[in-house]
Amino acid sequence: MKIFEHCRCALAQLAIALVLTATLPMGFAQAGLVPTDEVITETFGTSDERARVEAFLAREDVQEQFAALGVDPAEAAQRVAALSDDEVAEIAGQLDQLPAGEGFLVTAAIVAGVILLILVITDIAGITNVFTFIK
Amino acid sequence: MAGLPTTAAVEDVPFFAQDDYYCGPAALAMALAWSGLEVTQNDLVPVVYTPGRRGTLQSDVLAGARRYERLAVVVDNLPDLLAEVAAGHPVLVFQNLGLRALPQWHYAVVTGYDVDERTLRLHSGRTEDLETRLSTFARTWARGDNWALVVLPPGELPATAGERAVLEAAAALERGGAAEAAAASYTAILTRWPDSLPGWIGLGNAAYATGDTTRAIAAFRRATERHPSAVAAWRNLAFVLEETGDASAAAEARARAEALAAASS
Known part of the structure; x- marks a missing residue:
């Protein structure tokens, strides 16, 4: 837990640094290439800087949520890394509520059907009385 | 839907019958295999399936396609979806086959349509080229919030998406x-x-x-x-x-x- 808190602190500092560099005029604070994402947002309209920093911090949370849901931690890290800041912000804190596609549950449907059939038969035979429409 | 051919089909989409809970891995495997990769449903289970949810989240399908170096772009309306099929692109769709209150979330891959017959064809669950009524599909798709994905090999673009959407999809590949x-x-x-x-x-x-x-x-x-x-x-x-x-x-x-x-x- 201690390590985790320490980690958080480092992340927070990095986030502050991000905010600072983002508010400085371009061409002054950064030495490397201007990333494509940044040019896209500049060209088509800016995204909220605070939201970007929050998303940056949310990455770790989402990764932990995946791990808690049984995803291998290394795998969870890769899943989160493939998402943009906005995409991470959209799912943060909601992994247990967002719709998850599971598809046709054939086995489940057959089991449910068989149970239903047994109950209908036992109802007719007068052993059970689950369905009011079966007298 | 002016300008669309009345009927279209993508013939060469491989079909993988899904195992229980694995419609996400199966649907993405079909889209990726169509785009020229050798993948199976089982390869994609660790990539997109979340055991604690017994299912696949939309963000994982998106991230999964990118991790296989494919351009993944969201499609959110029926005319665009049909236009993509007409352009020869299979479309991975997210549906709610159940009710709003009793959802049955599902991924499938649209492989064709016929506007005159009002039908749509999908690789869905354990059925290859399942024929469904266009109106029924529109309802189940709307219940999943009209979310679909085209998954394309590098160098190919969706027929319908705007400049920003494809730029962001490309930037996601670059970032990864x-x-x-x-x-x-x-x-x-x-x-x-x-x-x-x-x-x-x-x-x-x-x-x-x-x-x-x-x-x-x-x-x-x-x-x-x-x-x-x-x-x-x-x-x-x-x-x-x-x-x-x-x-x-x-x-x-x-x-x-x-x-x-x-x-x-």
Whole structure:
């Protein structure tokens, strides 16, 4: 837990640094290439800087949520890394509520059907009385 | 839906019958296999399936496609969905086959449609080319919030998506380290939108990431020619020129970048 808190602190500092560099005029604070994402947002309209920093911090949370849901931690890290800041912000804190596609549950449907059939038969035979429409 | 052919089909979409709870891995495997990769449903289970949810989240399908270096772009309306099929692209769809209150979330892959017959064909669950009524599909798809995905090999673009959407999809590839695939996507974007500033910057950045500084410089130069007041274009050009040791050209580009930055602040 201690390590985790320490980690958080480092992340927070990095986030502050991000905010600072983002508010400085371009061409002054950064030495490397201007990333494509940044040019896209500049060209088509800016995204909220605070939201970007929050998303940056949310990455770790989402990764932990995946791990808690049984995803291998290394795998969870890769899943989160493939998402943009906005995409991470959209799912943060909601992994247990967002719709998850599971598809046709054939086995489940057959089991449910068989149970239903047994109950209908036992109802007719007068052993059970689950369905009011079966007298 | 003017201009759409009344009937269309993508014939060569491989079919993988889903195992229980694995419609996400199965649907993405079909889309990826169509795009030219050798993958199976089981390969994708660790990539997109979340055991604690017994299912696959939409964000994982998106991330999964990118991790296989495919351009993944969201489609959110029926005319666009049909137009993609007409363009020869299978469309991965997210449906709620149940009710709002009793949802049955499902992924499938649209492989064809017939407007006259009002039908749609899907690789769905354990059925290959399942024929369903267009109106029924529209309802189940709307209950899943009209979310679909085209998953394309690098260099191919969706028929319908706008400039920003494809740029963001390409930038996602670049961010994930798939620089070659990203460069191919930017090249295709620039063929369709030759003036795209993010397109030229993206191509330069992706080329630089692959180690091709000559190509990066050429792309950034084109960016400065088409957008002489774009600070990012001059800055990135200066950066790569400095790296390659072309000091005088670099200084010139750097001066332009700084003058523009000073003028705008």
